[in-house]
Amino acid sequence: GAGDSWVDLGTYTDKDGNDALFGFFYNVNVKSLVWFVPENFEDAGYEVPDTMEELKALTEEIVADGETPWCIGLGSGAATGWPATDWVEDMMLRTQPADVYDQWTRNEIPFDDPRVVGAIEEFGWFARDDAKVAGGAGAVASTDFRDSPKGLFSSPPQCYLHRQASFVPAFFPDGVEFGTDVDFFYLPAYAGKDLGNPVLGGGTLMAITTPSDATTELMNFFQLPIAHEVMMAQTGFLTPHKGVNPAAYKDDTLRGQGEILVNASTFRFDGSDLMPGAVGAGTFWTGMVDYAGGKDAKAVAGEIQKSWDALK
Incomplete structure (x- = not known):
């Protein structure tokens, strides 16, 4: 859900002045x-x-x-x-x-x-x-x-x-x-x-600080539905990943909030935290x-x- 928003929030200028994806969202919270x-x-x-x-x-x-x-x-x-x-x-x-x-x-x-x-x-x-x-x-x-x-x-x-x-x-x-x-x-x-349907919230970005084959594979794993579904069965984990099975959520509260994320057209990070x-x-x-x-x-x-x- 709101795919472009997640890409934009994880994109920063690299040392050569080009935009590059540095952060991958894994676990999000909803404020709206x-x-x-x-x-x-x-x-x-x-x-x-x-x-x-x-x-x-x-x-x-x-x-x-x-x-x-x-x-x-x-x-x-x-x-x-x-x-x-x-x-x-x-x-x-x-x-x-x-x-x-x-x-x-x-x-x-x-x-x-x-x-x-x-x-x-x-x-x-x-x-x-x-x-x-x-x-x-x-x-x-x-x-x-x-x-x-x-x-x-x-x-x-x-x-x-x-x-x-x-x-x-x-x-x-x-x-x-x-x-x-x-x-x-x-x-x-x-x-x-x-x-x-804009959604306001926060979340955690996973980023590679020291490149290696292992960290690249971990980031690849984080993109798979199973990496989200394992955490969805715990408390306090939400994802905008459209490929996951919503039945994996621990309870109806999380499932309903996950549905809001998946159906969002725009997601924006807490504005005051960006200032x-x-x-x-x-x-x-x-x-x-x-x-x-x-x-x-x-x-x-x-x-x-x-x-x-x-x-x-």
Whole structure:
């Protein structure tokens, strides 16, 4: 799935100035997920949305029913703010072509470009409305991301939707079972923008540092379906390899996430991790906390750009 994306992410300039494939992806994680409790959806008569337009309509429907649609938390100690960067990255991929996302992560367009500001405001549509988020907009920045999904499981539910990566079940209450107590769906793209099915995530690249016949054969092995299927039977391994047997996955959770990867039209690596640390793990984090607290998106983006300029 999204074959060109994987090639691009593993391609770098060699010593002669030519593009060459240096890294081969083996094990990937998915961030473009929305978690929900099927029983809550069934009781309320809600359906899983297929498009971003439908997701926004569902959000408004839940509000109209007098309920709260989203649980969102940005708290993470010294790393507070990072969950919002994932939101913005997902929204960039759903409002702009992938090459614009790439230009953004390399600062080939400024952080306060209207397209980036627009993606920040897309996050704000969900997070800065008291009616749409548990605890009100003022609680978003102060709620720990590890605690934020717990509202899905309270009775009555404090929220119906939670956007977070594939690792978040580690913070669900004990005894929660996937498929019955909780499920997820792909954070959908806009039907009206024709940008395919972009997926945000991370992953591990295998690369040869000391060439030898043995390492070449190992890299050849990593390309075979069996090399993936052996790991798929373990926990925490996902692959976009279209040649694998999805039945090899250990459980339905992994199988569903693997399906999202295989069906992706575009995959992009976590954007903040591609930026200089002082920005991606610094001013971008703190800027999103400021934005969640009510500061203007363009002003926040402008301050992030100034911090990037100071590094040049």
